[in-house]
Amino acid sequence: MRAHGGHYYVHAGQTEVDCTLRGRLKQGRRPSDLIAVGDRVRWRPTTEGCGIIEEILPRQRVLSRCPPPPRPPVEQVILANPDQVVVVFSLRNPPLSPFMLDRYLVACAAAQLPVLIVLNKADLLEEDDLELIALYRAIGYTVLTTSALSGEGLEALREALRGKVSVLVGPSGVGKSSLLNALWPELDLEVGEISTYHDRGRHTTVVACLLHPEPGTYVADTPGLRQFRLWDIAPEQLEAFFPEMAPYLGRCRFKPCTHLHEPGCAVRAAVERGEISELRYESYSKMFTYGF
Numbered sequence: 001m002r003a004h005g006g007h008y009y010v011h012a013g014q015t016e017v018d019c020t021l022r023g024r025l026k027q028g029r030r031p032s033d034l035i036a037v038g039d040r041v042r043w044r045p046t047t048e049g050c051g052i053i054e055e056i057l058p059r060q061r062v063l064s065r066c067p068p069p070p071r072p073p074v075e076q077v078i079l080a081n082p083d084q085v086v087v088v089f090s091l092r093n094p095p096l097s098p099f100m101l102d103r104y105l106v107a108c109a110a111a112q113l114p115v116l117i118v119l120n121k122a123d124l125l126e127e128d129d130l131e132l133i134a135l136y137r138a139i140g141y142t143v144l145t146t147s148a149l150s151g152e153g154l155e156a157l158r159e160a161l162r163g164k165v166s167v168l169v170g171p172s173g174v175g176k177s178s179l180l181n182a183l184w185p186e187l188d189l190e191v192g193e194i195s196t197y198h199d200r201g202r203h204t205t206v207v208a209c210l211l212h213p214e215p216g217t218y219v220a221d222t223p224g225l226r227q228f229r230l231w232d233i234a235p236e237q238l239e240a241f242f243p244e245m246a247p248y249l250g251r252c253r254f255k256p257c258t259h260l261h262e263p264g265c266a267v268r269a270a271v272e273r274g275e276i277s278e279l280r281y282e283s284y285s286k287m288f289t290y291g292f
Helices: 098-110 127-138 154-161 176-183 235-241 243-248 266-272 278-290
Strands: 002-004 007-012 015-021 041-045 050-056 062-065 076-080 084-090 115-120 142-145 165-169 209-214 217-221
Touching: 007 041, 007 050, 015 041, 062 098, 076 165, 084 098, 084 154, 098 115, 098 235, 098 278, 115 127, 115 176, 127 142, 142 154, 154 176, 165 176, 176 209, 176 217, 235 278, 243 266, 266 278
Parallel strands: 015 050, 084 115, 084 165, 115 142, 165 217
Antiparallel strands: 002 007, 007 015, 041 050, 062 076, 209 217
16 A cells, blocks of 8 residues: 555555565565555565565556656556556646646556546636647547536546546646545645746655545555656657557558658648647657657
């Protein structure tokens, strides 16, 4: 459920057990990949309320990122074994970055994880936002608009989370913890203020933790990320993670095609005809050209 200072808190039935890790499990494994929130484990009790983890079961799926420089490029697991990823952005304060949103969507597609887009602070919605919402819905994403302040969309979000293991990701200050508090006030998660100077949030969730607000429902609240670097994705794979490009793949004059500069590119022709959004194509181009 959470980890701190070599202690791993395991959800076992109706209790949470403070466990340490068996020494042999540490051999030959990278510290960043040793054990993550969401891992299924086998453990045995030692003293009352405490135990030792004997085995980490294989992960069925994982959401990971690459930490920003100057840290070395190793896999940083955000959550192991999620059923879905809930990508939370705010419409205003801080402003929505479509490019960063698209990076999360690519990461989810690469990990074959279902994704739900939640656009929070719907009480600040303006007419221009409707076009962006329609864009993502048109290419197949489920988009919910919510407001922890007014209550808009909260019941739809609750139903989307119910009975699943979900991970909430997104930048600082978009209201992830506020939404969870609005759904389950007993969680009483710390909520930060928005920096008026930078118009972005302050980190209040320090480490990822898995919450269990109701039977069968698990929700991971994660630290807000100002950068989200993709893990283990090559530029040549990107085209597969933009669903609107699928009808045009294989129809370019040159194979392979980067869809950036080659003549006779079916994808770029679709952009020029308005069949692929210029905004989304710009995200693809930036990711391909400047890396992850």
